[in-house]
Amino acid sequence: xxxxxxxxxxxxxxxxxxxxxxxxxxxxxxxxxxxxxxxxxxxxxxxxxxxxxxxxxxxxxxxxxxxxxxxxxxxxxxxxxxxxxxxxxxxxxxxxxxxxxxxxxxxxxxxxxxxxxxxxxxxxxxxxxxxxxxxxxxxxxxxxxxxx
Numbered sequence: 001x002x003x004x005x006x007x008x009x010x011x012x013x014x015x016x017x018x019x020x021x022x023x024x025x026x027x028x029x030x031x032x033x034x035x036x037x038x039x040x041x042x043x044x045x046x047x048x049x050x051x052x053x054x055x056x057x058x059x060x061x062x063x064x065x066x067x068x069x070x071x072x073x074x075x076x077x078x079x080x081x082x083x084x085x086x087x088x089x090x091x092x093x094x095x096x097x098x099x100x101x102x103x104x105x106x107x108x109x110x111x112x113x114x115x116x117x118x119x120x121x122x123x124x125x126x127x128x129x130x131x132x133x134x135x136x137x138x139x140x141x142x143x144x145x146x147x148x
Contacts, residue, residue, distance in 0.1 A: 001115065002027060004062045006054040009069060009123075009133035010046025013141045019046040020140025022133040023054035032057065033132075037140035044072050046137065048103040055110040064114045069123030069130055077118045082108070 005026040012019040019041035025032040034053055038045075047070040055064065068074055076082045082104065085091065090098045098104060121127045124134065 002060070002062045004058065004064045005067065006051070006064055007067045007121075007127075007129040007133050008047070008050035008054055009130060009137045010043055010048070010050050011134065011137035011141050012041065012043040012046055013145060016040055016042050018141050018144040019043065020137040020144070021046040021050035021053065022136030022140065023050045024129055024133060025054055025057060026129075033136060035136040035140050037137075037144050039144055042100075044070070045100055045103060047073055048100055048107060050133070050137070052103060052106055052110060055107075055114060055116075058114065062114050064116045065119060066116055067119045067121050067127075067130065069121050069134075071120065074118045074120040076104075077111075077116075078120075 006023060008023040010019065010021045018037065018039055020035065020037035022033070022035035034057060036049070036053065047068065051066060051068065051073060084093065085098045090101050092098055121130045123130065
């Protein structure tokens, strides 16, 4: 299996508001940048969309190291939150419906295809690729705001 590095980020102007997502896929010397946005969304939906779109761009099962500044995503996998949500019928520990269930289900389906390691990076720090994803995601938000 190929070893892929995936950096992701999401951004929102207002929460909810105009949102953007971005990711960069790295394979060897190759880099692929992807980004998009939605007129009315939330920051967490954009964070999830960035990971989903990055994984969907892969044409075969891969070993993927995901790097995100979203504790929401990283902790959901690394701390077993998602396993508990599944066991509890998509309910949180305090019996509320899990938000963004549609995106979580899509992400789970993609995680069945790939072998993924989840890595937390510090946002708005010195990580060049995280900063690039942030810049691209914010650029998508600006495009949406200008088109309104």
